Amino acid sequence: MAATLTFELVDPERVLASEPVEMVVLPGVEGDFGVLPDHAPLVSLLRPGVIAVYEGTKVTRRIFVAGGFAEVNEQGCVVLAEGAQMVDELDRAAVEQALKDAEEDLADAKEPSEEERARLERAVAIARARLEAVTAKE
Amino acid sequence: MPSLKDMRTRINSVRATRKITSAMKLVAGSKLRRAQEHAEAARPFAAKMAAMLANLAAAVKDQGEAPPLLAGTGKDDVHLLVVATADRGLCGAFNSSIVRATRRRIQELKEQGKTVKLVCVGRKGRDMLRREYGDLIVEFVDGIAGKRRIGFADAERIAQKILQLYEAGEFDVATMVFNRFKSAMVQIVTFKQLVPVEPPEAAAAGEGVQAIYEFEPDEERILAELLPRNLAVQIYGALLENAASEQGARMVAMDNATRNAGEMIDRLTLRYNRQRQANITKELIEIVSGAEAV
Structure with a gap:
């Protein structure tokens, strides 16, 4: 298995995801950006859009968020989301x-x-x- | 001297009360467990947000341009107290201890020549404060504590109102009064400052040296989005703690009430039996002395 980073998705009421992933693509306000292991520390606002979790080149999960914040540091990637929903459940x-x-x-x-x-x-x-x-x- | 029938009625009524209080105790116990779980579930978000806020606040501090929610208005003349209580009673000193602490704080602030305004969350607090400080209450929110589950939307609604007041220059400092949940037995009345935001210690949030973050789009804009949200998160956390405390307090109060009712039943039963025996003895004496007289 390739290198992974810890991806955490929390909304105010509960933790939605906390798992090692190979890559996530987040909908930042200034465009989508991918996060791989050892990404430079970053804090970004999110726009309404889809978070995609990748394994290799395959998307394993798609999660819709209505907005929120993402923080990337050496420990991993944390998303404080609002109105998060699985795309499959829409x-x-x-x-x-x-x-x-x-x-x-x-x-x-x-x-x-x-x-x-x-x-x-x-x-x-x-x-x-x-x-x-x-x-x-x- | 109450008649035997009166005493029987009395005993039955205390029995009925005991049934109710012991049922309420069980209900409060199961609600407490749920409330605790909710409070637990909400903690990661609050912790993550505090960490992010600490980073941002540190970054902005270097530039000296902080938004008013963080920096304050530069005065502290008008204080806003957000008083969170329950909508219902029968939970021991839960409501009155909050109200008592609030009263004391209002007195202190007034002695310092400050103006005080109140936002009441929960019906009980409003009812108790209205008589004395009715003119200070600017906002009232209810129907939150009674819900099966306190939603984040409820906290957001309160945050929205507070923000509107702040933007209109209605107050300089906002403090929330609520019961922090220590254990089912112990609740601690807590004052938490909401506005201006006290930036959490950066060192406490992360370990030691903080990484230099890139910000997208930029610190100010993220902070402008994050601060109002943080307010809602703080309020949400406080409401959940309060809800758990309420159930804990009710459980203990109802436990005591059940025990007291039990003692009372024992005492009444003893008196009832004594009385009954006395009556029988009296009747016997009457019969015997009646027979002797013949």
């Missing part, structure tokens, strides 16, 4: 519906305050990313 119809609802909420909001608009736009972005995640799986 249901296409429900995701499409959620996106439609979010878009409608944004369109319906009359003169939203700046924060309100930011919040709604964020909801749409998350829903869209989730749909992309489902589409990419198929």
Whole structure:
């Protein structure tokens, strides 16, 4: 087996994953980046997107996150995630519906305050990313 | 002197009470176990976040540009106390000890000439503080402690409100008051400062020398995202501790109540039997002396 790093995925309520992996690809705000063992220490914001866990060149797991933070150091890679879900468990119809609802909420909001608009736009972005995640799986 | 029938009724009513308290004890016991598990499960996230925050805070400190959530407003005139209590009673001194500590703190702050504002989480705390400090309560949240499971969303909602108040310049320092769970028997009233964030010791979070991190996009933006989230995490942790403490306190209180009810039943039964015997004796004497007179 090739060299591995410890990958940990936690959300506020529980630990979702803690295991040695060969590589993870994370959706950073400035583009996806892969983390291999001995990666340089890094802290990054995550955008809504998919975390892919690799074994060799094969993807073993795909996990959707709505956002969060990633920290890479010599001990491994830690992701503090929000709204994490296994991509396999996402249901296409429900995701499409959620996106439609979010878009409608944004369109319906009359003169939203700046924060309100930011919040709604964020909801749409998350829903869209989730749909992309489902589409990419198929 | 109560009649025999009255005493029987009394004994039965105490028996019924004992049944209730012992059932509540069992329920609190199983809820306590669950609450502890939740508190346990939430710990890794909080620890990781504290470590990350320590790194970031250290990095930003060198540059001297810290966001207000970290640096504070530069004053400490207005204090916000976030008081977390239960929604229900019957849990011993759980609620009153928080309220007592809060009162003392309010008094202290007032003596120092500071303004105090209150955010009440949980119905009991509000009810007890309302009479004295009703005008200080700016926000009230309930329906959290009663839930089967406290969700992160609940904590986020509270954090959101606190952030709004902070951005509006409503307070300078926020402190959370809650019961820290030590064991089922012991809860410790704790004051935890939420805003400005006290940066955790970097050395405590990692081991010794910290690596030089790269930041993407940059420290300020990550910190701007991380700090509000950290607030929610802190509140979440406190709420979970509080929930576990509540169940622990209730379990102990109900255990005592069950024991007291048992003692009371014994005492009443003894009195009841004595009374019954006295009655019988009296009747016998009456019969005997009646027979002798004939």
